[in-house]
Amino acid sequence: TRDSHHAGSYSYRHSLAYIASEDIRAGDELVVECADDDFANAHQTSTFDPTDPRFICVDNIRAGPTSDGSIGGMGLRATRQISGGDIITSSPVVPIHRRELFGDGTGSTVQGQPYQLVLNYAFGHEDSDLLLLPYGPLTGYINHPPPGKKANAMIRWHSLDEGVHFGLSRRQQYHHSELLELSADEVAFTHGKGLMIDYVALGDIADGDEIFIDYGDAWRNAWDSHVRRWKAPNGGISYKSADRYCHETTHCYEENVRTIEEQKANPYPDNLETVCYYDNDSTRIKVDEQKQIVYTTWTIGEEQNYWPHECLRPCRILKRYRSNIDDDENYAGEFLYTAEMLPFEGGAEVCTLTGGRHIATDVPWDSILIVDRPRTTDTFLDQAFRHEIGVPSDLYPAAWLRKKVRRRSSSDKVTKDSQKKDYDEFKRRKKTDELKETLMKERSPRYELLHGDEL
Secondary structure, three states, rough: OOOOOOOOOOOOOOOOOOOOOOOOEEEEEEEOOOOOHHHOOOOOEEOOOOOOOOOOOOEEEEEOOOOOHHHHHHHEOOOOOOOOEEEEEEEEEEEEEHHHHHOOOOOOOOOOOOOOOHHHEEOOOOOOOEEEEEEOHHHHHEOOOOOOOOOOEEEEEEOHHHHHHOOOOOOOOOHHHHHOOOOOOHHHHOOOEEEEEEEEEEEOOOOEEEEOOOHHHHHHHHHHHOOOOOOOOOOOOOOOOOOHHHHHHOOOOOHHHHOOOHHHHHHOOOOOOEEEOOOOOOOOEEOOOOEEEEEEEEEOOOOOOOOOOOOEEEEEEEEEEOOOOOOOOOOOHHHOEEEEEOOOOOOOOHEEEEEEEEEEEEEEHHEEEEEEEOOOHHHHOOOOOOOOOEEEEOOOOHHHHHOOOOOOOOHHHHHHHHHHHHHHHHHHHHHHHHHHHHHHHHHOOHHHOOOOOOO
């Protein structure tokens, strides 16, 4: 909840589901389509072979609730006995430069600073500008041990026999150790190469035990400071995100999406808004040029897929009615809506509304969503915790660390200032003595005699 010091410090979105688009046999690799042409020939599908070291089975771990107060309330647990020294799982990492995630690179929680949430899931070193974001299955659930418990796992660079990469191009190899010899900037902006880490058991882990890694002293001190300074924002107790609101009520689905007239008496919370899928190429019914209104119908053409619209935009729900069974076989008997589609900045050309206001009829309920207004979620709280996960002291190579420049301490400055002052005083006195001696020579003929010289 928003009144907790955990608010905004972890992702509320998890358990993303992938749906099989075709029959998949046991052992087949799971792949998704990539629209980037650079990767068109970069990957070859294969079948799982338990004897091939290139394959890693992850049926030894599972994500689930944790009862020890860990951030987010979720953790990673073993599904069977794991022996000390065994690799629990491995994960590729995305190298990211610090400046891509936040402004000053300190990692502390600062009022009003636009830190990105992904920082909390990335590994980092306090003396380096390079962050490593793991994206292997379930690795984001691995927590820091709570009080009274110790880490039972650690990370290290992926160990890989040379024979594993035999026959693969450099693009297809997934751990490129030569990156460890480049600078942090070079690694962050190198494309086509990657790195991997292993999560290794420090000791025996029993079936059902939660897996922990040590996030480091810097993270622990930052978290303790955050907890001490935490103050819940105004309205924290009553706040509900769109996800929570829609799970607890029926006002987001089917015939229960509220029109603007209904919202006058029973409004949605201030942090929520209605959005609709709608493109500007919808079928036009008529155009009122005087009022600059374009009337359209949210239709599914014969050559279009079930979900023809791609642009998600703010909208105002004007009317609700039940579909005529003869009108549309896809939505026969279901509730449809009339909605005013609102413009928004950015997006593809098909998302730009032309001709004036667009009012669409026959909008199906499942193309209307109740979402959080921009920058209203816990992620954007000024006081939300932000800090990278620390790494073992020997993980980062020297090439990734900032070159340390010795800074003069305040005591050094005092000493230097005192020495300079004494030296300046010495030069002033010497110059004064020399001047006095010159004047005495000019004014007294006996000067030389007094100093033992002959007349």
